[in-house]
Every structure is written in structure tokens, then in C-alpha cells.
Amino acid sequence: MKQITHRRNYLGAGGWVWAGNYQMERYLYLLHRVTGLGILLFGLIHLTMTTFFRIQGQDIWEATMTVLSNPWFKFGEYLVAVAFVYHASNGLRLILQELGFVLGKPTPPIYPYKDALRKKRPWTIAMVAVIVILAGVFLFDFTIGGW
Amino acid sequence: MWRTRLHFLFLFAGVAIAVLLGIHMVTLHLDAILGFFGVNAADPTGWLSMIGRASQGVWASLYIALLAFVLYHALYGLRGVILEVTTSVRTERVITRVFIGVGILAFIWGSYVPVALLSS
Numbered sequence: 135m136k137q138i139t140h141r142r143n144y145l146g147a148g149g150w151v152w153a154g155n156y157q158m159e160r161y162l163y164l165l166h167r168v169t170g171l172g173i174l175l176f177g178l179i180h181l182t183m184t185t186f187f188r189i190q191g192q193d194i195w196e197a198t199m200t201v202l203s204n205p206w207f208k209f210g211e212y213l214v215a216v217a218f219v220y221h222a223s224n225g226l227r228l229i230l231q232e233l234g235f236v237l238g239k240p241t242p243p244i245y246p247y248k249d250a251l252r253k254k255r256p257w258t259i260a261m262v263a264v265i266v267i268l269a270g271v272f273l274f275d276f277t278i279g280g281w
Numbered sequence: 282m283w284r285t286r287l288h289f290l291f292l293f294a295g296v297a298i299a300v301l302l303g304i305h306m307v308t309l310h311l312d313a314i315l316g317f318f319g320v321n322a323a324d325p326t327g328w329l330s331m332i333g334r335a336s337q338g339v340w341a342s343l344y345i346a347l348l349a350f351v352l353y354h355a356l357y358g359l360r361g362v363i364l365e366v367t368t369s370v371r372t373e374r375v376i377t378r379v380f381i382g383v384g385i386l387a388f389i390w391g392s393y394v395p396v397a398l399l400s401s
Contacts, residue, residue: 147366174355185394192328222299229292275311
């Protein structure tokens with residue numbers, strides 16, 4: 135008698151990276167997850183800084199800001215800003231798709247077939263373009279010393 | 282049905298964060314570009330600028346709302362990631378309860394500071 139295998143097709147965390155011929159959207163989703171976890175880690179540090187250090191008064195706050203003005207921390211802040219831009223833009227794209235706003239009209243399956251991912255790809259490319267432009271705006275402000 | 286509602290709240294919180302955190306990022310990090318458009322945001326992370334914002338109800342409300350949305354969105358998202366690699370119902374229950382507890386404590390502490398600074 136055939137045994138039922140519990141979660142037989144389950145690949146674990148490794149399946150997030152590779153489970154066959156993933157397309158661009160799957161890697162955008164993986165990056166969405168990675169940036170989300172990164173922003174969460176930064177959020178914990180940021181919450182600590184803006185509560186424990188801020189409530190202790192001006193001297194502690196200014197000492198904290200002096201430490202954070204280190205170029206490496208500034209570069210880290212830039213990466214977090216770009217991660218936020220990416221996570222927000224890709225998240226809005228995913229929400230629009232999940233709610234059915236960018237699915238397009240159904241079409242008959244006439245060769246050459248156009249699958250759902252290819253139909254939505256212009257939106258994906260537009261989203262990547264928006265991210266690149268916003269990352270450039272932040273980089274411009276970063277390089278002229280606005281941070 | 283309640284799981285669907287929680288998921289929609291997760292989506293709504295994501296949109297709200299994009300708006301509120303967008304305001305926060307532009308105000309605090311794009312001061313050079315804001316200056317180009319005539320908005321004076323000199324040294325936005327300095328003590329005087331920070332305490333000036335903290336004494337305004339609008340900013341305190343914005344940050345408390347942002348904190349609530351961020352905590353919900355982040356903890357719900359992290360819970361989803363963790364639950365993908367576990368099969369145990371008991372683990373799911375424990376993780377859910379721990380995250381609810383952590384979220385409530387972080388919200389109480391994180392919103393106490395803006396309220397305390399509001400009256401300073």
C-alpha cells in the first residue's frame with residue numbers, strides 16, 4: 135500500500151532559491167523577502183535608537199548621531215533606503231496583481247501562447263525602472279552630502 | 282474569513298507604510314533636494330529639529346501610526362516566512378502568541394516615547 139508522505143514536494147528554505155526554472159518574478163519575490171527581513175532588522179535598531187537614546191536627552195542623542203555619522207553607517211542607511219524603495223514598489227505591484235487590477239482581459243489560447251507572467255511583465259519592468267530612478271535620486275542626495 | 286481579513290490588513294498596512302515612511306524618508310533624508318525646492322530642512326536629525334518635530338501632535342501621531350502599521354506588517358510577514366519552514370500546529374500557535382506579545386510590548390514602549398516628548 136502506498137504511504138502518504140507528509141509535504142512530499144516540500145523543498146524547505148532551499149526551495150526559495152531554486153526549484154527548477156524560476157523566472158524573473160520569482161527572484162524579485164525572493165529579493166522582496168530578503169529586503170523585508172533586512173528592513174525588519176534595521177527597524178529594530180532604529181526603534182532602539184529613537185526610544186532608549188532619545189529619551190535620555192540631548193547629550194546622548196548627539197553622541198549617538200556622531201557615531202551614526204560614520205561613512206559606513208551612512209552607506210548602510212543608503213542601502214536600507216534602496217531596500218525600502220524596492221520593497222515598497224514591488225509590494226505595491228504584488229498587491230495590484232493580487233487584487234486583479236493588472237491581470238488584463240482573458241484571451242483565447244492561440245499560438246504563440248502568452249502566459250500570465252509574460253502578460254504582466256511590462257508592469258514588472260516599469261516597477262524596476264521606478265526603483266532604479268528612485269535609487270538614483272537617493273544616491274544623488276547621498277553623494278552631495280544631504281544625509 | 283478572519284484569516285482573509287488579517288491578510289487584507291497586512292496589505293493595507295503595507296500601503297500605509299509606503300505613504301508614511303515615504304514622508305519620513307523625504308523629510309529626513311532628502312533635505313538637499315528639498316532645499317532645491319525651497320523647503321528648509323537643515324540638519325533634520327539634529328536635536329533641535331528632532332525635538333521641534335516631536336513637540337508637534339501631527340508628527341507624534343504620524344510616528345505612532347507608522348509604528349503600529351510597521352509592527353503589524355513586519356511581524357505578520359515574518360510569521361509567514363517562519364511558518365513556511367515548520368509543519369507543527371503547536372509551533373504555529375506559539376509563534377503567533379509570541380509575536381502578538383512582542384508586537385504589543387514594542388508598540389507600548391515605542392509610542393510611550395513620542396507621547397512623553399510631546400509634553401516636554
